[in-house]
Amino acid sequence: GESVGLHLPTLSVQEGDNSIINCAYSNSASDYFIWYKQESGKGPQFIIDIRSNMDKRQGQRVTVLLNKTVKHLSLQIAATQPGDSAVYFCAEIMNRDDKIIFGKGTRLHILP
Amino acid sequence: DAGVIQSPRHEVTEMGQEVTLRCKPISGHDYLFWYRQTMMRGLELLIYFNNNVPIDDSGMPEDRFSAKMPNASFSTLKIQPSEPRDSAVYFCASSSQTSGGGYGGELFFGEGSRLTVL
Numbered sequence: 001g002e003s004v005g006l007h008l009p010t011l012s013v014q015e016g017d018n019s020i021i022n023c024a025y026s027n028s029a030s031d032y033f034i035w036y037k038q039e040s041g042k043g044p045q046f047i048i049d050i051r052s053n054m055d056k057r058q059g060q061r062v063t064v065l066l067n068k069t070v071k072h073l074s075l076q077i078a079a080t081q082p083g084d085s086a087v088y089f090c091a092e093i094m095n096r097d098d099k100i101i102f103g104k105g106t107r108l109h110i111l112p
Numbered sequence: 113d114a115g116v117i118q119s120p121r122h123e124v125t126e127m128g129q130e131v132t133l134r135c136k137p138i139s140g141h142d143y144l145f146w147y148r149q150t151m152m153r154g155l156e157l158l159i160y161f162n163n164n165v166p167i168d169d170s171g172m173p174e175d176r177f178s179a180k181m182p183n184a185s186f187s188t189l190k191i192q193p194s195e196p197r198d199s200a201v202y203f204c205a206s207s208s209q210t211s212g213g214g215y216g217g218e219l220f221f222g223e224g225s226r227l228t229v230l
Contacts, residue, residue: 036219041221041223042221042224043203043205044203044219044221045156045221046218046219049218069130075191082175099157099168100145100157100219101156102154102156102157105154105155
């Protein structure tokens with residue numbers, strides 16, 4: 001069935017280190033994947049996306065990797081900053097129905 | 113643009129009361145989504161509209177929930193009667209369709225409406 005899940009509910013990272021947040025999905029028909037960041041008391045905000053015909057996409061301090069063989073998605077944040085503290089969600093979409101399914105989320109905690 | 117606007121931000125009500133949540137999407141966006149967020153279930157898609165027409169309401173929990181979009185700038189999510197298990201943060205989000213068909217990807221979320229049903 002359709003499901004997106006995350007390996008770890010909480011990730012603690014030292015400020016300045018790189019963060020890697022993982023996501024597993026089960027629907028091989030998904031065309032499109034997105035990472036969202038949700039800060040406390042706010043709605044999720046778009047970070048970066050990747051289409052199923054790509055393996056890697058880079059943004060500013062963030063990189064998304066897609067491994068379709070094992071249905072795995074990851075978000076890498078370089079030089080983690082206090083402002084990166086948030087819950088991160090991966091989401092998958094099948095263009096045939098435009099339905100966006102979110103994973104449970106991983107809380108990123110930055111250690112001083 | 114002010115972004116997606118939701119009201120109320122917080123609502124506390126008693127079981128059995130009717131609750132109406134409101135959303136104003138970003139002007140020009142032709143998709144509107146209603147999500148519910150809880151600690152146990154995460155972000156759940158309840159219903160979404162395209163050009164004011166409901167496309168998929170399979171996520172609506174039960175008949176107590178209903179959503180309307182009378183025009184391109186307004187949508188409501190109504191719960192009648194409300195129950196304690198409906199307590200959650202309800203998010204509205206909007207987006208625009210990319211050229212070539214299909215969903216563009218970037219959802220713009222409102223700040224959410226936190227509902228507490230006693």
